[in-house]
Amino acid sequence: MLPRAKKQFGQHFLTDQHYIDRIITVISPQTTDVMIEIGPGPGALTAPLVERLAHLHAVEIDRDLAAALRARFSPEKLSLYETDVLAFDFAALKSRFRCVGNLPYNISTPFLFHLGEFADELIDATFMLQKEVVDRMVAGPGTPDYGRLSVMLQYRFAMTRLFVVPPSAFTPPPKVDSAIVRMVPLPANRPAADDSTRFAAMVTAGFGQRRKTLGNTLKPFVSAAQISACDIDPARRAETLSVAEFIRLSNCKA
Ligand code: SAM
Numbered sequence: 596m597l598p599r600a601k602k603q604f605g606q607h608f609l610t611d612q613h614y615i616d617r618i619i620t621v622i623s624p625q626t627t628d629v630m631i632e633i634g635p636g637p638g639a640l641t642a643p644l645v646e647r648l649a650h651l652h653a654v655e656i657d658r659d660l661a662a663a664l665r666a667r668f669s670p671e672k673l674s675l676y677e678t679d680v681l682a683f684d685f686a687a688l689k690s691r692f693r694c695v696g697n698l699p700y701n702i703s704t705p706f707l708f709h710l711g712e713f714a715d716e717l718i719d720a721t722f723m724l725q726k727e728v729v730d731r732m733v734a735g736p737g738t739p740d741y742g743r744l745s746v747m748l749q750y751r752f753a754m755t756r757l758f759v760v761p762p763s764a765f766t767p768p769p770k771v772d773s774a775i776v777r778m779v780p781l782p783a784n785r786p787a788a789d790d791s792t793r794f795a796a797m798v799t800a801g802f803g804q805r806r807k808t809l810g811n812t813l814k815p816f817v818s819a820a821q822i823s824a825c826d827i828d829p830a831r832r833a834e835t836l837s838v839a840e841f842i843r844l845s846n847c848k849a
Contacts, residue, residue, distance in 0.1 A: 801833030
């Protein structure tokens with residue numbers, strides 16, 4: 596029997612075997628993979644992963660669910676970290692790792708930013724998220740979904756939306772569609788900002804007032820003349836800039 600879902604932990608449990616099978620197929624776990632699952636809950640994905648892997652790591656905040664997982668899977672098969680994943684130090688895995696999970700939707704954006712800090716150690720990630728969030732992650736410039744999340748994640752990851760999962764696949768059903776996204780860190784020789792803090796601040800400023808021109812929103816960082824010198828029209832808006840153009844602007848100094 597499924598445990599009662601707790602709203603504060605964003606609990607919607609996957610119960611449709613068809614989608615569980617499809618997710619496991621796209622994850623394609625290999626016996627010796629070092630893999631960590633975020634929010635295993637009652638174990639819809641955990642059980643088939645444990646079956647296929649020599650060992651699985653998992654982070655679960657809900658102590659009732661964690662106790663049930665401990666009772667079901669031996670510590671030889673499952674290392675369970677009973678903590679908030681936003682505070683979890685992925686470096687503790689001491690290895691490059693794969694990451695999977697049906698994420699709690701209330702923390703999805705802060706979690707993606709947190710995981711980004713460990714991108715050098717990440718092999719790949721396969722997540723279920725609200726479809727609306729996945730659409731924003733993969734959106735290109737000039738489209739309505741394109742924003743800070745798109746630029747900050749595309750700066751670091753290649754991302755693909757794999758398939759949509761309807762509310763009926765969960766108990767209780769969420770109000771919105773979900774989607775599976777695959778994230779693969781870009782190679783070390785990717786285009787990069789000289790100063791990643793400045794880059795992030797400029798992206799935030801640019802999208803903070805999406806309707807204003809770059810000449811206006813980026814004033815604290817670069818003058819209109821400097822923007823023009825980067826071959827970018829200062830009358831453009833952030834939502835039209837590619838990730839490469841954001842990098843160029845961020846690297847442009849007085
Ligand atoms: N994987 C299960 C499934 O597919 O049925 C559960 C998915 S449910 C959408 C999200 C899970 O993440 C829940 O088990 C919830 O308790 C857990 N969770 C919520 N917030 C968390 C946090 N901050 N850190 C770690 N786990 C969290």
